[in-house]
Amino acid sequence: MKHLDVAAIKDGSVIDHIDSKSTLKVADLLHIQNEEQVVLVGINLTSKFLKKKGIIKIEGKIIDQKEANKIALIAPNATVNIIKDYEVVKKFNTVIPEIIDGIVKCFNPNCVSNHNNIKTKQHVVNKNPIRLQCHYCERIMGAKDIVLI
């Protein structure tokens, strides 16, 4: 069967198997608007594992495990491929970290982290489904409450 594909990149990173609906959130998290080189974003592509997947290809940027783990928060099935000269030289899964530092806003308006200029911090109390507990106010957030800073 013929299908549309997202063009290849020469050197950089490919984030694959993103849950289609979360693709633009991942793009936001990676601040792709600040990239100087080619960035390709595909949504609603066919996938063997997910019904529909999203993919992001960033020319000239190498994503490390730490950055990949942030992606896991919003796209737990995502995988990262590092590309060199059109070949995959490294492939790894994203892993939800134990502590989330400075990337998720606390959803409690009365939380001290929303009033003082401090870095937010959450403890991951459950990975699937995702449940984060604010280090400060102790409130527990589910997937629907997660807003990135």
Next chain:
Amino acid sequence: MVRFKQRDIISIRHFNKEELLYILDLAKQMEQMDNTELLKGKVLASLFFEPSTRTRLSFESSMKRLGGSVIGFAESGVSSAAKGESLSDSIKIVEGYCDIIVLRHYLEGSAQLAADVATIPVINAGDGANQHPTQTFLDLYTIQKTKGTLEGLTIGFLGDLKYGRTVHSLAYALSHFGAEMYFISPPSLQLPNDFIDVLKDRKVKCHENESLRGISRRLDVIYCTRIQKERFADPVEFEKVRGIYRLSRAMLEEVGIKNDLKVLHPLPRVDEMDDSLDATDFAVYFHQARNGVPVRKAILAAVLGAIA
């Protein structure tokens, strides 16, 4: 091993069963002890960014009865916070003046923030709707003292269970002791589902009810809280539920209770408990309020390392 020296007291979640019992045991010793000089030369800074006279006086009395002294302020209007200073900065400056900080603040998580910043111990005396751990310690102490044990009790929580932080903390603490819990409230003020899940994960038998009728005979303890009028958009709705959750001697006799039932309330009460209860053996809420001093003495002495 139980270790309290230099430890922050931020949330009841941070203490295991052995640690809870250690403080209760120490409180018992404190109650039998006259004024001492255990904390002579130590200074407590009492920082109350929101007023709570009883809690503040209870801490101050506890510190002074152990021979220590107290500095501080009772409302944020007189502090540098009113001039826009951040909480972190206030804490960094104040810790140079004292050995321990007691903090009351209207923002949730403020005590944890203070503890992260300070190099000396911080005691949370209430952070918004979140935690007030010394209140929970004194609730536990009162139950243990009046029931003789904390193990295997059946507790009824009555009133505003949605916003009542004392209920959440006490229920969590009692989950260490195999308690069975009844949560009795109007539907709009039920315990949040998230919290029910937390208790169920901790193997607590939980029940939700709308009135005491039919279950009151099973209860060893009733923990009553205030239902605030402001929680209701419709004043008619408030009037309707008010009567159902108002404890009186006649009401308890009518629904039927155990002879050795004990009724607790974090106080102040408005009209959710009738005066007719006060003279009965059921009412232990005034003892409860008095228990604040030995419990806070125990915590201060343990955290400041005056007791091995």
